[in-house]
Amino acid sequence: MAANIREQSLEPLIQTATGKRTPTRVLAGGDVFNVFTGDLERADVALCDNRIAYVGDLKQAGIQPANPASVIDVSGKVLVPGYIEPHAHPFLLYNPVTLAREVVKRGTTTLINDNLFFFSRMKMEEWSRLLRKLNKLPVKMFWWARLDAQARLPESREPLFDEERVMEELSRPAVLQAGELTDWVPLLEAEEKRVRWVEESRKKGIRVEGHAPGASRRTLACLAAAGVTGDHESITAEEVWDRLRLGYMTTLRHSSLRPDLPELIQGLMKGNREVPWHRLMMTTDGPTPPYLKKGFVDYLIRTAIEAGCPPARAYQMATVNPAVYYRLDEHLGAIAPGRVADINVLDSLEEPDPVQVVAEGEPVAKEGHLLVNGPEVDWKGYSSLKHRWNAGLCSEHLAHLPKGSGGRVPVIHLLNPVITKMEWEDVTSHGIRPFHAPGEEDLLVALVDREGKWMTKSLIRGFGKNIDGLASTYNGSEDLLLFGRDPEAMARAGNRALEQGGAITWVQGREEVYNLPLPLGGKTSLLHMEELIPRTEDLVRKLKEFGHPFHDPVYTFLFLSSTHLPQVRLTAGGLVRVKDKKVLVLPDRLEST
Numbered sequence: 003m004a005a006n007i008r009e010q011s012l013e014p015l016i017q018t019a020t021g022k023r024t025p026t027r028v029l030a031g032g033d034v035f036n037v038f039t040g041d042l043e044r045a046d047v048a049l050c051d052n053r054i055a056y057v058g059d060l061k062q063a064g065i066q067p068a069n070p071a072s073v074i075d076v077s078g079k080v081l082v083p084g085y086i087e088p089h090a091h092p093f094l095l096y097n098p099v100t101l102a103r104e105v106v107k108r109g110t111t112t113l114i115n116d117n118l119f120f121f122s123r124m125k126m127e128e129w130s131r132l133l134r135k136l137n138k139l140p141v142k143m144f145w146w147a148r149l150d151a152q153a154r155l156p157e158s159r160e161p162l163f164d165e166e167r168v169m170e171e172l173s174r175p176a177v178l179q180a181g182e183l184t185d186w187v188p189l190l191e192a193e194e195k196r197v198r199w200v201e202e203s204r205k206k207g208i209r210v211e212g213h214a215p216g217a218s219r220r221t222l223a224c225l226a227a228a229g230v231t232g233d234h235e236s237i238t239a240e241e242v243w244d245r246l247r248l249g250y251m252t253t254l255r256h257s258s259l260r261p262d263l264p265e266l267i268q269g270l271m272k273g274n275r276e277v278p279w280h281r282l283m284m285t286t287d288g289p290t291p292p293y294l295k296k297g298f299v300d301y302l303i304r305t306a307i308e309a310g311c312p313p314a315r316a317y318q319m320a321t322v323n324p325a326v327y328y329r330l331d332e333h334l335g336a337i338a339p340g341r342v343a344d345i346n347v348l349d350s351l352e353e354p355d356p357v358q359v360v361a362e363g364e365p366v367a368k369e370g371h372l373l374v375n376g377p378e379v380d381w382k383g384y385s386s387l388k389h390r391w392n393a394g395l396c397s398e399h400l401a402h403l404p405k406g407s408g409g410r411v412p413v414i415h416l417l418n419p420v421i422t423k424m425e426w427e428d429v430t431s432h433g434i435r436p437f438h439a440p441g442e443e444d445l446l447v448a449l450v451d452r453e454g455k456w457m458t459k460s461l462i463r464g465f466g467k468n469i470d471g472l473a474s475t476y477n478g479s480e481d482l483l484l485f486g487r488d489p490e491a492m493a494r495a496g497n498r499a500l501e502q503g504g505a506i507t508w509v510q511g512r513e514e515v516y517n518l519p520l521p522l523g524g525k526t527s528l529l530h531m532e533e534l535i536p537r538t539e540d541l542v543r544k545l546k547e548f549g550h551p552f553h554d555p556v557y558t559f560l561f562l563s564s565t566h567l568p569q570v571r572l573t574a575g576g577l578v579r580v581k582d583k584k585v586l587v588l589p590d591r592l593e594s595t
């Protein structure tokens with residue numbers, strides 16, 4: 003429905019509202035949360051197929067239910083609109099289908115999704131076909147159109163973000179924003195194509211999402227002048243105010259990586275400043291699977307309320323605010339006539355996890371259980387997601403330390419799951435087994451081209467101890483990421499992951515101690531969330547046993563090759579210092595070995 007949400011035929015709605023046609027379904031006797039006033043009002047809700055036709059006293063309005071079976075008794079309950087996640091990354095090991103099926107149980111009925119990793123690797127025909135299929139999910143799937151890959155790719159892959167493809171993406175009816183703009187420097191340098199894409203977005207009335215962590219007010223002001231309309235990267239209340247003052251729609255983040263919401267809410271509410279709640283939204287920003295045990299947007303609402311946010315404001319941030327911002331408020335985000343019938347039935351406003359979920363007029367979940375199946379996606383029909391990896395690995399490729407100038411080697415220190423600091427260190431040997439490396443915590447980390455042409459290496463400290471070989475096709479540049487101290491185990495893990503068309507595979511000696519197949523582009527699993535959550539927890543637990551100090555290693559996999567983050571990253575062009583794009587260590591060429 004996302005693609006054609008603006009194409010509603012009005013006649014049956016008019017007939018139902020005026021009592022000339024019986025409603026297809028009625029929710030009777032509940033207290034309806036009015037997102038416009040922030041009040042609870044006793045009202046019945048009459049539906050006409052997937053839309054709301056009338057809200058009020060149906061008897062008084064002369065609207066008759068067709069029969070008792072068409073009435074859902076919600077007396078004693080509170081009705082709120084289905085929740086909207088404005089900033090979803092539907093590929094944190096889960097895929098768009100498994101994410102949608104999980105979150106709708108907790109009342110999220112609209113996802114506004116990152117297209118990265120699908121757009122960046124799929125043929126356009128297949129991507130369009132997949133979008134049509136996803137349109138049949140009980141969750142409305144809207145999309146962003148990325149303007150860059152967020153990684154430094156080999157030149158042969160760059161045309162993915164060419165004029166024709168990006169313009170086609172911006173023209174899709176289900177695309178609501180350009181971005182997120184992780185690579186915004188070229189925009190401020192007025193790079194022609196980037197400016198043209200933002201201008202095109204403005205012409206189409208779609209938004210432009212920034213990505214400016216730690217940016218000064220000056221930079222934020224320049225980005226606003228360059229057409230950026232929103233940002234979700236604040237980690238302090240002051241940063242939120244900076245964005246609000248400049249007119250940004252500002253999204254408060256509570257992700258698995260950065261659970262900042264309580265601090266942001268409390269900081270915003272400090273003192274006597276009136277908080278402009280209507281300019282705020284909230285996001286889970288791509289949580290890794292275990293987070294979903296706590297919920298999704300329902301968990302954001304709960305967290306905001308627990309932090310002191312007035313309940314009405316918390317619900318507005320998750321419903322009408324994103325609907326207004328994305329220019330969809332005549333369709334979404336409210337229990338009001340004309341809107342899509344996405345309705346969560348709650349015990350009370352203090353309990354945002356719904357007892358029942360109605361999406362597009364159909365009951366889709368009850369007491370945390372899905373009531374609907376499908377659509378079944380035949381993933382085999384999307385050949386561009388089944389990449390054939392050409393990078394056969396042998397241990398010889400991994401048997402030497404990366405060399406910098408003067409025989410020193412680069413050592414990446416992991417300061418948290420994603421922030422790195424690099425230092426040069428002297429080592430006396432060229433082996434990488436622990437007794438050869440500078441310290442017992444040191445592992446080799448390598449990014450191996452999925453076409454088998456190059457490999458970029460560094461030492462890494464702070465990821466774990468005594469890991470023999472761990473391979474992940476889950477990474478920011480869609481190549482193969484390897485960690486380990488034993489070249490043979492690393493090659494074994496890598497080859498095993500590649501053999502499966504993508505996986506996270508861990509080998510100690512000759513034994514496989516962990517394996518999670520990721521058959522969709524080497525990125526996402528087909529497992530339903532009930533299985534994927536414990537499998538992800540298993541990986542984290544095992545890594546902790548090997549001295550891994552952080553809670554979100556999947557993000558380490560994702561971001562070690564993502565050049566939107568600071569310090570050094572592993573790329574096709576070598577080990578690169580992001581700030582000035584300086585290549586610190588060139589990649590090894592693999593073809594000649």
Ligand SMILES: Nc1ncnc2[nH]cnc12
Pocket residue numbers: 091152184287288
């Ligand atoms: N920039 C990003 N790209 C991909 N996944 C993310 N999750 C959070 N931020 C992300």
